[in-house]
Amino acid sequence: MLKIKDARVVVTCPGRNFVTLRIETADGLYGLGDATLNGRELAVVSYLADHVIPCLIGRDAHQIEDIWQYLYKGAYWRRGPVTMSAIAAVDMALWDIKAKAANMPLYQLLGGACRTGVMVYGHANGQTMEETVDEALRYQALGYKAIRLQSGVPGLPSTYGVSGDKMFYEPADGALPTENVWSTAKYMRTVPKLFEAARLALGDDVHLLHDVHHRLTPIEAGHLGKSLEPYRPFWLEDATPAENQEAFRLIRQHTTTPLAVGEVFNTIWDCKDLIQNQLIDYIRATVVHAGGITHLRRIANLADLYQVRTGCHGATDLSPVTMAAALHFDLSIPNFGVQEYMRHTAETDAVFPHAYSFKDGYLHPGDAPGLGVDLDEGLAAKYPYSRAFLPVNRLEDGTMYNW
Ligand code: EZ4
Numbered sequence: 001m002l003k004i005k006d007a008r009v010v011v012t013c014p015g016r017n018f019v020t021l022r023i024e025t026a027d028g029l030y031g032l033g034d035a036t037l038n039g040r041e042l043a044v045v046s047y048l049a050d051h052v053i054p055c056l057i058g059r060d061a062h063q064i065e066d067i068w069q070y071l072y073k074g075a076y077w078r079r080g081p082v083t084m085s086a087i088a089a090v091d092m093a094l095w096d097i098k099a100k101a102a103n104m105p106l107y108q109l110l111g112g113a114c115r116t117g118v119m120v121y122g123h124a125n126g127q128t129m130e131e132t133v134d135e136a137l138r139y140q141a142l143g144y145k146a147i148r149l150q151s152g153v154p155g156l157p158s159t160y161g162v163s164g165d166k167m168f169y170e171p172a173d174g175a176l177p178t179e180n181v182w183s184t185a186k187y188m189r190t191v192p193k194l195f196e197a198a199r200l201a202l203g204d205d206v207h208l209l210h211d212v213h214h215r216l217t218p219i220e221a222g223h224l225g226k227s228l229e230p231y232r233p234f235w236l237e238d239a240t241p242a243e244n245q246e247a248f249r250l251i252r253q254h255t256t257t258p259l260a261v262g263e264v265f266n267t268i269w270d271c272k273d274l275i276q277n278q279l280i281d282y283i284r285a286t287v288v289h290a291g292g293i294t295h296l297r298r299i300a301n302l303a304d305l306y307q308v309r310t311g312c313h314g315a316t317d318l319s320p321v322t323m324a325a326a327l328h329f330d331l332s333i334p335n336f337g338v339q340e341y342m343r344h345t346a347e348t349d350a351v352f353p354h355a356y357s358f359k360d361g362y363l364h365p366g367d368a369p370g371l372g373v374d375l376d377e378g379l380a381a382k383y384p385y386s387r388a389f390l391p392v393n394r395l396e397d398g399t400m401y402n403w
């Protein structure tokens with residue numbers, strides 16, 4: 001028995017907000033879990049502090065599955081991003097503790113390494129196509145084997161996914177949501193040109209990815225996928241929203257471009273039909289937003305039956321604790337595809353010292369016991385919470401947009 005003695009939530013903003021759960025056992029072991037939900041952080045803080053932590057004290061930290069079931073089924077109100085991020089934080093922290101108790105890096109407990117490293121993709125973006133291709137060349141020179149391409153759209157003042165700071169992209173950018181303007185017609189013209197230019201400049205040996213951020217209808221997505229086929233994209237991400245999982249059937253009927261979706265999913269129920277009907281190729285659910293390692297493993301196992309691979313979300317709003325958890329997970333599952341990797345700032349890395357490292361296009365979680373991430377609480381306290389939102393999107397006539 002590893003009795004849970006105490007747990008607390010730490011909120012810090014070393015350049016952006018992070019919510020971290022720290023669980024402590026009676027014999028002095030502790031574990032960390034990420035609970036960051038971009039733009040809705042404090043809802044998860046309250047969920048944990050007011051409704052979860054009181055139920056954890058005195059439980060056996062070794063009983064990870066039972067505690068997961070207790071929090072999921074016991075709440076009565078199942079699913080949803082707030083609930084599932086809170087459960088994920090508990091789950092990550094308990095796996096961290098168990099692996100520390102075993103004196104092993106977590107991936108060993110999950111079955112051991114299936115590969116020597118985790119292939120990651122970086123974000124190349126620019127206001128113009130030329131700038132984006134230059135950025136992509138820079139990523140290629142850094143050793144990246146896979147690169148996401150996002151470019152500004154001529155005629156639109158700003159585009160989501162295109163940052164001011166090249167190496168440290170931050171999706172949440174305002175104390176109130178900023179507003180972007182969108183035109184599907186203008187966008188649809190630019191992406192195939194970008195991919196054509198990128199293939200010419202980068203050659204055939206690099207994987208190219210693109211994120212639509214849920215902006216297209218299924219038939220528009222089918223058209224875009226088809227027009228990208230000559231440039232052999234690794235995937236087209238979030239081509240249309242997936243509340244209606246059947247929507248992907250229409251995209252599939254029109255293109256062989258591989259499809260990825262799911263960074264906003266929080267349970268296996270969000271992707272069950274997509275996977276079972278083989279409507280997608282990559283599932284992007286993540287440790288932090290999809291109920292932790294315990295639940296993501298269930299999703300990945302289902303996906304494996306249908307030849308669907310993982311491509312976990314890994315933007316900067318997922319803390320180094322999630323990044324570490326994802327890497328242990330990625331290393332240990334048979335149907336890993338690719339891992340998103342946006343570098344954190346030096347301030348964030350200092351608050352969360354970690355054992356994972358990048359080399360030649362691959363990340364490795366390192367061999368420290370547990371997740372291999374720590375939290376410098378003294379330093380964290382120097383960065384108080386600062387409200388920030390993801391941007392909203394409007395059409396040129398002012399209509400609130402995003403299907
Ligand atoms: O919009 O992380 O693929 N990555 C993305 C990200 C997400 C943000 C949301 O918090 O789409 O930029």
Ligand code: CO
Nearest residue numbers: 211237238263
């Ligand atoms: Co995305």
